[in-house]
Amino acid sequence: MxxxxxxxxxxxxxxxxxxxxxxxxxxxxxxxxxxxxxxxxxxxxxxxxxxxxxxxxxxxxxxxxxxxxxxxxxxxxxxxxxxxHNPLDTLAQRQTGNISVYAxxxxxxxxxxxxxxxxxxxxxxxxxxxxxxxxxxxxxxxxxxxxxxxxxxxxxxxxxxxxxxxxxxxxxxxxxSAALTPDAPEPDHCGSCRACLDICPTNAFPAPYQLDARRCISYLTIESAGPIPAEFRPAMGNRIYGCDDCLAACPWNKFASSASEAALFARAELKGPGLDELAALDDAAFRDVFSGSPVKRSGRDRFVRNVAIAIGNSGEPRLAASLLPLLQDPAPIVRGAAIWALARLDPARFAEEKARLRPSEHDMSVQAEWDERPA
Incomplete structure (x- = not known):
């Protein structure tokens, strides 16, 4: 009508x-x-x-x-x-991966x-x-x-x-190109609230209304193609794609409702995927699991790099076994992250693997990962 x-x-x-x-x-x-x-x-x-x-x-x-x-x-x-639900609840489930709500x-x-x-x-x-x-x-x-x-x-x-x-x-x-009647701009309603700034795990806000993407977990896990700086790795926790902390902390969310579009509902397998299963994904399996998902845009290598860091933050020594194949992954960023994670979870096994694999490693960034952590 x-x-x-x-x-x-x-x-x-x-x-x-x-x-x-x-x-x-x-x-x-x-x-x-x-x-x-x-x-x-x-x-x-x-x-x-x-x-x-x-x-x-x-x-x-x-x-x-x-x-x-x-x-x-x-x-x-x-x-x-x-x-x-509260998307920050999954941050406590350290053996699973936390994927940003939008993805x-x-x-x-x-x-x-x-x-x-x-x-x-x-x-x-x-x-x-x-x-x-x-x-x-x-x-x-x-x-x-x-x-x-x-x-x-x-x-x-x-x-x-x-x-x-x-x-x-x-x-x-x-x-x-049409001249349409504009609406009035929306004024700022943040007041003195600092919830979004104070919750940031990596202090990515130099000042209110300013972001330093180089410190932002969303940037580091999605946009950054190289090794994630070691200073930010522990703060990542189990965040393997994006970060919702500053969004979830906003008090204005109390007036929001959950999504009504079925296509935007969270897929069951992405609410808390197991880190050991994700670490085993090759390129073909990654594309299959994340078909139709925004996660696919980052590519397998960045994603598994993030998974390896999450394993290192898990505090679960049993997950160290899932890192061993990644020590010889074709992607240097994956090998480097796996080395860091193994050193945290199982120092003895790290020493064994360093003696076995360090002599044949030719990538300088990966060599540095081995050498920065003495056996």
């Missing part, structure tokens, strides 16, 4: 909700904003770590019009992926993008203007746009917070 609402902006937000999004708002896309300077400072300080793409696309990220000069409005939508279901990119395309078609039909669709994969700063559109505010943990959805939601954007 066609809407009786005459204002195009209101009609489009109504259609977004009808398509299954949990919130929608509109922002001007063709005006200057302070987000550009904040991002520039973030990169200049080197806090983006190995994410070189942030530096190479810095100019395009400065504003929506830097990427698409015809953009005048942004229709920003949110989709709730809230968990039905326990199906890949959200596919779900959101298909609906955004439907919504974009309606934007084009109603306004007669050009449109472009974005879901987290283009140089578009979606969080500042979402705040301008009234969906929430960037909290002290730099993520978007909503009074209705807490910290658990995905964003998607339709840019259009």
């Amino acid at each position: 066609q809407s009786s609402i005459s204002d195009p902006a209101a009609r489009l937000k109504e259609r977004a909700l009808a398509l299954g999004f949990d919130a929608a708002g509109i922002a001007r896309a063709d005006e200057a904003w302070p987000a550009a300077e904040r991002l520039k400072a973030f990169v200049e300080l080197g806090r983006h770590g190995d994410m070189a793409w942030m530096e190479t696309t810095l100019a395009r990220r400065a504003a929506p019009t830097a990427m698409w000069p015809e953009a005048r409005s942004a229709l920003v939508v949110a989709m709730n992926y809230g968990p039905d 326990r279901g199906r890949d959200y990119h596919d779900l959101i993008k298909s609906r955004l395309k439907q919504l974009a078609g309606e934007v084009a039909q109603i306004t007669g203007a050009d449109v472009k669709v974005f879901v987290d994969t283009a140089p578009l700063m979606e969080k500042p746009l979402a705040q301008k559109a009234g969906l929430g505010w960037q909290g002290r943990h730099t993520n978007l917070v909503s009074r209705d959805l807490g910290s658990w939601f995905f964003l998607g954007t339709v840019l259009t």
